Amino acid sequence: MTLIPPRHTRCPQCQAIGPWREQHTAPFCSERCKWLDLEGWISGRYTIPGEEIRGPERETTPDEEANREPPAKKA
Numbered sequence: 348m349t350l351i352p353p354r355h356t357r358c359p360q361c362q363a364i365g366p367w368r369e370q371h372t373a374p375f376c377s378e379r380c381k382w383l384d385l386e387g388w389i390s391g392r393y394t395i396p397g398e399e400i401r402g403p404e405r406e407t408t409p410d411e412e413a414n415r416e417p418p419a420k421k422a
Contacts, residue, residue: 354366354368356368356373356374358374358375358376358377358380359374359375359380359384360375360376360380360381360383360384361376361380363376
């Protein structure tokens with residue numbers, strides 16, 4: 348019987364090579380690399396090229412409406 352060697356992959360964060368395809372951190376080698384990658388997306392360091400899509404403006408809630416400053420009067 349021939350054993351199939353484990354597939355090794357490269358961690359997208361630190362570039363280390365290892366058999367972590369089956370780990371809960373896949374495709375990353377560790378929790379640290381997984382969190383560093385997430386921080387990159389949250390901070391805006393990583394982006395997907397293309398035109399930004401903006402959603403519709405949301406309506407204000409009654410609480411927000413009550414706390415809104417009245418418009419300044421013109422002199």
